[in-house]
Amino acid sequence: MSIQYSITLRMLERIITTVNKFIMRLVLCTFALLFFLPSSAQYQINAERVNQNLETLKTFGVNDEGGNDRVAYSDHELDARAYVMKRLNALGVEVRIDAAGNISAVRKGRKGLSKVVAFGSHIDAVPNGGHYDGQVGSMAALEVMQTLVEQKIKTNHDFELLIFTNEEGGVFGSRALAGKIDEGTLKVKTSSGYTNAEGVNRLGGDSSTIFSVKRSKEDLHAFIELHIEQGSNLYDQGIDVGVVEGIVGLKWWDVVVRGFANHAGTTPMNKRKDAMLASAEFVLSVNRIARSIEGNQVATVGRIQALPGAPNVIPGEVRMSLEIRDLSSNRIKEVYEAIVSSTKAIEEKYQTTFEFSPIDATSPPAMMDDRIRKVISDQARTLGYSQLSLPSGAGHDAQDMAMIGPTGMIFIPSYEGISHSPLEYSTPEDIANGTQLLLNSLLALDKMTKL
Ligand code: HGY
Ligand code: MN
Ligand code: MN
Numbered sequence: 001m002s003i004q005y006s007i008t009l010r011m012l013e014r015i016i017t018t019v020n021k022f023i024m025r026l027v028l029c030t031f032a033l034l035f036f037l038p039s040s041a042q043y044q045i046n047a048e049r050v051n052q053n054l055e056t057l058k059t060f061g062v063n064d065e066g067g068n069d070r071v072a073y074s075d076h077e078l079d080a081r082a083y084v085m086k087r088l089n090a091l092g093v094e095v096r097i098d099a100a101g102n103i104s105a106v107r108k109g110r111k112g113l114s115k116v117v118a119f120g121s122h123i124d125a126v127p128n129g130g131h132y133d134g135q136v137g138s139m140a141a142l143e144v145m146q147t148l149v150e151q152k153i154k155t156n157h158d159f160e161l162l163i164f165t166n167e168e169g170g171v172f173g174s175r176a177l178a179g180k181i182d183e184g185t186l187k188v189k190t191s192s193g194y195t196n197a198e199g200v201n202r203l204g205g206d207s208s209t210i211f212s213v214k215r216s217k218e219d220l221h222a223f224i225e226l227h228i229e230q231g232s233n234l235y236d237q238g239i240d241v242g243v244v245e246g247i248v249g250l251k252w253w254d255v256v257v258r259g260f261a262n263h264a265g266t267t268p269m270n271k272r273k274d275a276m277l278a279s280a281e282f283v284l285s286v287n288r289i290a291r292s293i294e295g296n297q298v299a300t301v302g303r304i305q306a307l308p309g310a311p312n313v314i315p316g317e318v319r320m321s322l323e324i325r326d327l328s329s330n331r332i333k334e335v336y337e338a339i340v341s342s343t344k345a346i347e348e349k350y351q352t353t354f355e356f357s358p359i360d361a362t363s364p365p366a367m368m369d370d371r372i373r374k375v376i377s378d379q380a381r382t383l384g385y386s387q388l389s390l391p392s393g394a395g396h397d398a399q400d401m402a403m404i405g406p407t408g409m410i411f412i413p414s415y416e417g418i419s420h421s422p423l424e425y426s427t428p429e430d431i432a433n434g435t436q437l438l439l440n441s442l443l444a445l446d447k448m449t450k451l
Helices: 003-035 047-058 075-090 135-150 172-177 183-187 196-203 207-213 233-237 275-292 329-350 370-383 397-401 428-447
Strands: 094-097 103-107 116-122 158-164 220-228 241-247 249-258 298-300 304-307 317-326 353-363 387-392 407-412
Touching: 047 075, 047 135, 047 428, 075 094, 075 103, 075 135, 075 158, 075 196, 103 135, 116 135, 116 397, 116 428, 135 158, 135 220, 135 428, 158 172, 172 207, 172 397, 183 196, 183 353, 196 207, 220 370, 220 397, 220 428, 233 241, 233 387, 241 370, 241 397, 241 428, 249 275, 249 329, 275 298, 275 304, 275 317, 275 329, 317 329, 329 353, 370 387, 370 407, 370 428, 387 407, 397 407, 407 428
Parallel strands: 116 158, 116 220, 220 407, 241 387
Antiparallel strands: 094 103, 103 158, 241 407, 249 317, 249 353, 298 317, 304 317
């Protein structure tokens, strides 16, 4: 063997060894990437902290019966919002109140993309409500933000936390973002006694520039709201999380019944024009009509006031609310028309008149985005949570966000399906599960360049 030949052989051996080493390293690196480097599934939310924050939030507006008096625009709500903003400010994210009073907190992504990944809910409650509706989703959103900051998670998009204004009085804040409010909405008087215009100014918004908050499809990559189910499907079946298919639309009306106020002792029973009696028959008729049509529609008279409101005066006027909900706008119209036409006979029978005026607090039915539903479902499977796909009978800010961009909702179980009641409850474990699923789903959506 010539010297030249043996040198060539040795060189060849060296090259093969180097290539082998390179291949081995490549295999090892891939292995490490797959199994040891962080993936979204390995970012853990702090289960104890999210539940502790919810306990603290309860203190703003808790009443003697354990219920929640934190109606939108009340002093209790102002205090609760100050608490949430303090927590957000401490995280060093960009916190602001928009003209509609919505709290927005943005953490910048690394790519300077114009569309945000948004998430959030509301912290206002119905009168004597519970401590979980909206509030679980809001504290989960805070926990997501805190986890992103604390664990220095790099995201492609900006992540925006939203706490919406006056959800319970007609999803006001999210409707403003969707550009669905007008002067009439601003004049609506809310449970706090303030109009929406007065209320948003109390929150630090600006009713004079409110229409400027409208966002466009170019602004939103994706939005997810975590919420308690407020029904009993998950609770009854022992299922961990719900993937929401769609949200019912709802419409509200003021109903005024006019009769004749007269002496309750001297007016014989056959000579009365009793607005309360006519209203009683109306309430029964609303229930009967909603049940008589096939489907899942619901109709409710939830507020009633007799005037002048004295034991010894036959009510001359009654003011009521009417609410109808369904996944189809046509069905809502059909039920409304049947209810209105049923009042003709009541008017005649009791010598009264009925007047219906729409309240500007309407939300359209909204389907959730299929791709986001799949992301939530896949992430729930990876986390080992049992899941159910289901519609929402309650209204949510997510239905207005769905008009702006791809939107999804996650539900967690509500104890015995009770909601809008001081007895509302979800377990700390379910709250932690929901929060983890929210984080994982948002991070998965962040990786998707286009939805
Ligand atoms: O009334 C609703 O459905 C919601 O809880 N705001
Ligand atoms: Mn509610
Ligand atoms: Mn809610």
